[in-house]
Amino acid sequence: xxxxxxVVVIGAGPAGxxxxxxxxxxxxxxxxxxxxxxxRPAGNILNLWxxxxxxxxxxxxxxxxxxxxCHTTFRNARGAVRAEVRLPDDVVRDYGGGFxxxxxxxxxxxxxxxxxxxxxxxxxxxxxxxDGEGAARVHLADGTSIDAGVIVGAxxxxxxxxxxxxxxxxxRSHRLHIIGxxxxxxxxxxxxxxxxxxxxxxxQGTYSSIRDRGRDGYQWWMVEAWDAxxxxxxxxxxxxxxxxxxFGSPLRDLVAATDPAHTQRWPIRDRVPLTQWSKxxxxxxxxxxxxTSPYAAYGAGMSIGDGYTLAQCLTGVDLADATAVATAxxxxxxxxxxxxxxxxxxxxxxxxxxxxxxxxxxxxRDWVLDRTPLLQKxxxxxxxxxxxxxxxxxxxxxxxxxxxxxxx
Numbered sequence: 214x215x216x217x218x219x220v221v222v223i224g225a226g227p228a229g230x231x232x233x234x235x236x237x238x239x240x241x242x243x244x245x246x247x248x249x250x251x252x253r254p255a256g257n258i259l260n261l262w263x264x265x266x267x268x269x270x271x272x273x274x275x276x277x278x279x280x281x282x283c284h285t286t287f288r289n290a291r292g293a294v295r296a297e298v299r300l301p302d303d304v305v306r307d308y309g310g311g312f313x314x315x316x317x318x319x320x321x322x323x324x325x326x327x328x329x330x331x332x333x334x335x336x337x338x339x340x341x342x343x344d345g346e347g348a349a350r351v352h353l354a355d356g357t358s359i360d361a362g363v364i365v366g367a368x369x370x371x372x373x374x375x376x377x378x379x380x381x382x383x384x385r386s387h388r389l390h391i392i393g394x395x396x397x398x399x400x401x402x403x404x405x406x407x408x409x410x411x412x413x414x415x416x417q418g419t420y421s422s423i424r425d426r427g428r429d430g431y432q433w434w435m436v437e438a439w440d441a442x443x444x445x446x447x448x449x450x451x452x453x454x455x456x457x458x459x460f461g462s463p464l465r466d467l468v469a470a471t472d473p474a475h476t477q478r479w480p481i482r483d484r485v486p487l488t489q490w491s492k493x494x495x496x497x498x499x500x501x502x503x504x505t506s507p508y509a510a511y512g513a514g515m516s517i518g519d520g521y522t523l524a525q526c527l528t529g530v531d532l533a534d535a536t537a538v539a540t541a542x543x544x545x546x547x548x549x550x551x552x553x554x555x556x557x558x559x560x561x562x563x564x565x566x567x568x569x570x571x572x573x574x575x576x577x578r579d580w581v582l583d584r585t586p587l588l589q590k591x592x593x594x595x596x597x598x599x600x601x602x603x604x605x606x607x608x609x610x611x612x613x614x615x616x617x618x619x620x621x
Contacts, residue, residue: 218348218532219244221361223339223374225252227513228499229367230324231265231520233332234272234341238611239528240435244359245328246337246351251425254323255318257477258393258432260408260421260510261315263300263308264603265517271611272521273327279319281422281429282310283408287588290413290459295582296593312408314423314432330595339368342377342495346535349494362532363542364495365523367516370484372501378492384504386441387481387564391507392453393434393443394468394476395423402463403431412567412582413459414575420467423580433467436507441480449476481506483561486554489543494535498523508560515553518603521611528612548606552599559591 220236222229225247232581233245261280270276282305285298298312305311325333338354348360366374370384408421420433424459446452454468455478483504490497499516508517526545530537570578 214525216490217242218360218362220363220365220527220532221246221349221351221359222365222367222498223342223367223506223546224366224499224501225333225335225349226255226367226369226499226516227320228501228519229365230321230328231268231272231517232365232367232498232523233520234274234324234327235268235520235524235611236527237329237332238272239524241524241527241530241532243332244361245333246339247333248338250336252321252333252335254321256393256463256479257317257475258316258395258434259317259320259513261313261517262514262600263304263322264510264600264607265313265514265521266308266313267518267604267607267610268521268615274323274327276309276323278424278427279309279323280315281424282315282406283312283314283421284406285312285421287592288409288411289579289583290411290418292411293583296588296591298593298596300597304601304604310406314408314421316423316425316432317513320424321605340372342374344493347533351452363527363575365498366495366501367498367520368501370482370500370504371499373521374495375497375501377486378490378495378497379487382484383517384482385485385561387483387506387537387561388438388440388567389436389481389506389564390439390445390478391434391436391481392446392449392452392476393432394453395430395432396467396471396473396475397424397428397430398467398470400431400463400466400470403467404463405429409464411460411464414579415568416456416459417567418457418460418464420464431467433464433471434507436481436564436568439480441482447476447477449473479507481564483557486550486557488550490546490550491539494538494542496523496542496545502549503557505553505557506560506564508563509556512557515556519549522606525608554597563592593600 219242417436498519
């Protein structure tokens with residue numbers, strides 16, 4: 214006999230919201246818990262690749278005019294192209310231009326608009342979790358509990374669920390930080406529908422087009438070496454403007470045009486990837502599973518992909534059947550871990566290459582990047598190949614097979 218137990222998702226970031234939406238689409242009952250009074254974005258700037266765009270659409274999220282379509286090039290500070298990301302024409306056509314630039318709050322707004330009534334519960338603190346043969350249990354700080362067929366820890370880089378499963382692990386500092394912002398100013402020379410990702414000897418300076426609620430603008434960011442225990446700059450905008458001195462206009466003009474209130478900073482850090490996410494009835498998604506550097510440009514996208522894949526694996530599964538649940542979660546691990554680990558490690562290595570190469574070797578590094586196809590093969594060809602592979606792995610999509618499922 215089936216037991217009416219839900220999937221309980223902890224954390225309402227992109228991973229948690231995507232998991233809840235996708236599970237609802239395939240007919241599983243789901244409860245999404247968020248400790249803050251509302252689901253809120255941790256940052257402002259964002260890019261998405263085609264797989265998460267497709268996933269969002271199948272979950273019922275409005276993806277019409279979601280962001281500005283962008284073509285991506287890696288350049289040196291003088292503007293010479295080192296690598297070009299070439300997505301297939303049909304992928305660009307089918308997914309709103311392929312790679313899109315947008316603001317993170319708009320993604321939250323659209324995902325929340327698609328969320329069924331009663332699924333999201335805010336202001337709820339999880340005290341602890343436990344697994345069991347018949348069901349897992351989520352214990353809340355108010356003394357109540359929720360029985361669950363599956364618990365999904367989408368609770369970020371400091372994940373309590375990950376610690377419960379695999380113990381305490383150190384956070385890996387990249388000894389880098391990112392400062393970024395956005396503006397809707399019309400800055401002369403800024404290229405529309407482009408991601409211009411450039412490096413000088415020590416700094417990455419990037420800008421891309423964005424589209425937000427019908428407005429066209431630009432987001433920008435810079436990355437540089439910065440020890441984790443070093444205090445943040447007092448004036449983020451002034452610091453970024455000065456650090457980008459070798460890049461000239463339009464990048465520095467975009468920084469100058471940005472309202473300081475639209476500027477943020479993040480230390481770059483991750484965790485060494487796990488070889489297993491799931492145990493029993495409990496699993497992970499998003500940053501709890503694979504926190505990654507912005508060098509992947511895929512953190513939110515991978516998180517959305519986690520929720521989508523987990524829903525596919527749990528489609529039609531009786532959550533009262535511990536064996537069936539464990540089998541489904543093993544399939545989820547098999548489909549996600551290799552891909553996300555590759556992205557996390559590549560981002561970590563790129564950060565070291567661009568920002569922690571010893572000073573005497575930097576001219577040689579730049580000669581290789583300027584004169585050989587190394588970067589083109591590593592990011593210009595490998596990244597599109599992985600995008601196409603991810604789209605293929607999504608197969609026929611989210612199929613609402615379980616009783617009571619709604620159409621997607």
